[in-house]
Amino acid sequence: MKFLHTSDWHIGKTLKSRNRLEEQAGVLREITQIAVDNDVDAVLVAGDIYENVAPTADAHRLVVRTLLHLARQNIEVVLIAGNHDHGATFEAYKPLMDVAGIHVYGQARSAAKGGVHTFRAKSTNEHVNIAVLPFLSQRYAVRAAEIIANTPSQNVGAYDQLVRDVLTNLTGTFTPDAVNIIMAHLTCTGGKFGGGERPAQSIMEYHVPAAIFPVEAHYVALGHLHRRQQIPAACPVHYSGSPYAIDFGEQNNTHVVCLVEASPGTPAHITDIPVTAGRSLRTVHGTVAQLTADPAGYGKDYLRLVVTQPGYAGMREDLYEALPNALQILIHPDHAGTAVTAGISVDQPVRTPAQLFADYCHSVGVSDDRVAALFNQLHDDLTRSTTRP
Structure with missing residues (x-):
């Protein structure tokens, strides 16, 4: 069969x-x-x-x-x-x-x-x-x-x-x-x-x-x-x-x-x-000029842009206007100081809720496995709604 x-x-x-x-x-x-x-x-x-x-x-x-x-x-x-x-x-x-x-x-x-x-x-x-x-x-x-x-x-x-x-x-x-x-x-x-x-x-x-x-x-x-x-x-x-x-x-x-x-x-x-019907996702790096030099070359791909130059006021708007399939714009860490000026996030690894909570506990001097276990249980309840079998 x-x-x-x-x-x-x-x-x-x-x-x-x-x-x-x-x-x-x-x-x-x-x-x-x-x-x-x-x-x-x-x-x-x-x-x-x-x-x-x-x-x-x-x-x-x-x-x-x-x-x-x-x-x-x-x-x-x-x-x-x-x-x-x-x-x-x-x-x-x-x-x-x-x-x-x-x-x-x-x-x-x-x-x-x-x-x-x-x-x-x-x-x-x-x-x-x-x-x-x-x-x-x-x-x-x-x-x-x-x-x-x-x-x-x-x-x-x-x-x-x-x-x-x-x-x-x-x-x-x-x-x-x-x-x-x-x-x-x-x-x-x-x-x-x-x-x-x-x-x-x-x-x-x-x-x-x-x-x-x-x-x-x-x-x-x-x-x-x-x-x-x-x-x-x-x-x-x-x-x-x-x-x-x-x-x-x-x-x-x-x-x-x-x-x-x-x-x-x-x-x-x-x-x-x-299975080929889904749209491709692509992360591209470059200056604003490099990223926008050939918009047609990206086809229908959804884009995540990592900008490798200092940010400036209006950068976000310029990029979204030139690249309508851009879904996210990040500033490379080398230019992190200019991210606020451009209103754009810095390209950083995504941290899980558990990692963020562990960082918080460390910052306030809490070290207790029971607290971490309780957080994990509460997070599970919020992200998984079900009834008992």
Whole structure:
């Protein structure tokens, strides 16, 4: 049987206040056409369908129309919630989506309560098992382990062990006469960041070793890290990556969907199919004269400009007028003293909220791991809205 693995659509994502919904629509049309052209049995979307937990009506409309179009082609459509999605909302719509042939999973559940999606491949009539694991925050991983795997949380403190216990329950239903797949939204230890992920829910306790995936799995379809990559493991473990550049940190990434062919008893064969509808992001350095010398040469690329000359009043306006696709203007650190005059930020590495809070604690003489842990928990609550499984 054949299926497409994709993830991290982030529909509704804006970039420096620039609306990208039309671009995102083009990306989804291309993915849909790839699925149809390759006559796939299923499309698996491994989380972060939306950019935030409260998508706009236009973002909802685009996603729903895309999923319906796929389902009408007699394609099995299965998707899980990522850390940017609202899992409880996915669950609320699940009965209605099931009727439409779209199978959504917002929260972790045991195999006995539907945590493994099963179907027959239309092309081969092969039996397919998909163990589905939506994103689990630290505290809900504890809760999920208690409910699904009957694991006392006081005896299991590590996040990776909690996830392992949940997966053990789900993959216990795998059978040798079926194509057995795991779909999860998480960070694998050793995985490379794409550049646009949410750090607070990707690092710290939020990573698991690839060894948690059993050899019986024909394929592990992961979402969360935006870079296309394979993680070394006993079975094929793959991130499809985001199908377009989410932020400037991803400007050099390769954007694809994974076409996977698998049969019981044989290794999966994976082919990367490029997705080209997304607009390229580009960071360019130079003086104002150099940056504006050939505007047509940038094509439709969105630009981040790093100015390598002293700032002057009106510089920002001059650059935006000459380069309407410029989304961000920075002053090179060598000219940091003139940034205020130009009203432009200095080109500096982006620091995570946790790093900024650690700097603050250091400045006021606070050194307590409990304070840092509380900050991380509060930040997780603010950036991840969900209910317990």
